[in-house]
Amino acid sequence: MAERRSRPVKFVRGVELRRDPAREPSFTVVHLHVEMADYDDMSAVSRRQRLHKHMHNEMQNLEIVAQSLADFPETPWELRLELARQCWDESRHAEIFHRRLREIGGYKGEFPVLNYEWCVSGMMDSLPGRLALQNRTFEGGEMDLLRQLVTMWRAAGDDRTADMLEAILADEIQHVRYANRWLKRLASDNPRILIEVIKALRFLETVTKAMAPEEGAVNAAGVLLTGWTHNRILTNLDDRRLGEFTELELAELLRQEENVASLGANLASEPAVFKSAD
Numbered sequence: 001m002a003e004r005r006s007r008p009v010k011f012v013r014g015v016e017l018r019r020d021p022a023r024e025p026s027f028t029v030v031h032l033h034v035e036m037a038d039y040d041d042m043s044a045v046s047r048r049q050r051l052h053k054h055m056h057n058e059m060q061n062l063e064i065v066a067q068s069l070a071d072f073p074e075t076p077w078e079l080r081l082e083l084a085r086q087c088w089d090e091s092r093h094a095e096i097f098h099r100r101l102r103e104i105g106g107y108k109g110e111f112p113v114l115n116y117e118w119c120v121s122g123m124m125d126s127l128p129g130r131l132a133l134q135n136r137t138f139e140g141g142e143m144d145l146l147r148q149l150v151t152m153w154r155a156a157g158d159d160r161t162a163d164m165l166e167a168i169l170a171d172e173i174q175h176v177r178y179a180n181r182w183l184k185r186l187a188s189d190n191p192r193i194l195i196e197v198i199k200a201l202r203f204l205e206t207v208t209k210a211m212a213p214e215e216g217a218v219n220a221a222g223v224l225l226t227g228w229t230h231n232r233i234l235t236n237l238d239d240r241r242l243g244e245f246t247e248l249e250l251a252e253l254l255r256q257e258e259n260v261a262s263l264g265a266n267l268a269s270e271p272a273v274f275k276s277a278d
Contacts, residue, residue: 007019007122007123009123010031010119012031012032012119012210012211013032013210013211014210015206015207015210015211016123017119017120017122017123017207018118018119018120018121018122018123019119020115020118020119021060021063021115021118023113024108024109026108026109027056027108027109027113028109028111028112028113029112029113029114029115030112030113030114030220031114032114032211032213033114033116033211033213033219033225034213034217034218034219034220034225035112035114035219035220036053036111036112036114036219036220036221037049037111037112037219037220037221038053038219038221038223039221039223040223042152042153042155042156044104044105047104047156047158047161048101048104048105048106048110048111049110049111049221050149051097051100051101051104051106051161052097052101052106052108052110052111052113053111053113054093054097055094055097055098055101055108056113057117057142058090058091058093058094058097059090059094060115060116060117060118061086061090061093061117061134061139062087062090062091062094063118064117064118064121064122064130064134065083065086065087065090065134066087067122068083068127068130069083069084069087071127072126072127075127079127079182082178082182086175086178089171089174089175093168093171096164096168100160100161100164112220116211117133117134117138120133120203120204120207121133121134121138123203124196124200124203126193126196128183128186128187128193128196128197128200129196129197129199129200130200131179131182131183132179132183132196132197132200132201133200133201133204134179135175135176135178135179135180136176136179136180136183137201137204139172139175139176139179140176140240140243140245141233142172143169143172143173143176143236143239143240143243144233144234144235144236144240145233146165146166146168146169146172146236147169147236147239148233148234148236149162149165150162150165150166150169153165169239173239173242173243176240176243176244176245177242177243177244180243180244180245181244183197213225234257235250235253235254235257237250240253
């Protein structure tokens with residue numbers, strides 16, 4: 001049974017979330033997707049915003065994994081080593097994005113940031129719960145997004161950024177793969193682990209519903225967040241297979257994708273939130 005751990009919290013639309021991590025004064029921290037300045041094109045400002053958002057997401061990833069190392073010292077050594085390696089990967093990713101952002105004229109703090117993944121994953125009282133959310137769900141969704149972004153950046157004539165994203169995608173595959181392997185191993189030893197995974201995914205569903213933009217909502221960049229758009233994120237089957245999702249799981253993802261298309265929902269603003277791996 002997971003032990004409830006003390007943590008600072010905040011409330012957003014009535015949902016209890018972990019309080020935001022410390023940020024430098026240069027950052028403007030917001031609490032809802034509608035407050036983000038996400039663009040739906042590949043203009044100069046959109047390119048800067050995309051890199052800025054990636055950079056900040058990598059910062060969150062590092063903080064989530066490092067916090068898990070601190071919160072769960074009883075974790076098997078081999079799994080702690082995987083977590084430590086991921087910390088190294090995420091720190092490199094943040095640095096790479098920051099460097100590229102500056103190269104194209106952007107700067108740290110140019111756009112609002114949202115600590116969504118930290119605030120959601122940090123509410124989990126067990127490491128399996130965090131792996132289910134952060135690695136399987138959020139980073140699984142990131143694999144879908146990155147594969148499409150590689151194509152988008154190449155089509156925009158920026159092979160350097162496309163190559164960078166492709167290299168980072170390779171690391172994300174490993175982050176998803178080790179989580180899948182360890183969740184199966186831990187559940188084999190203790191089937192109650194599956195309860196922690198289910199609780200985590202149900203919590204994510206609750207948060208997603210509470211924070212979803214209202215019909216017709218426009219974000220801080222003036223982009224419509226609801227309704228069907230051409231920016232829908234498609235399931236990256238090849239890389240998810242490398243991440244060791246099962247064929248049954250992939251079939252379920254495709255089913256969800258078809259349902260989303262039929263309902264005309266927009267997944268562009270936060271694909272990793274709206275596409276669960278289970």
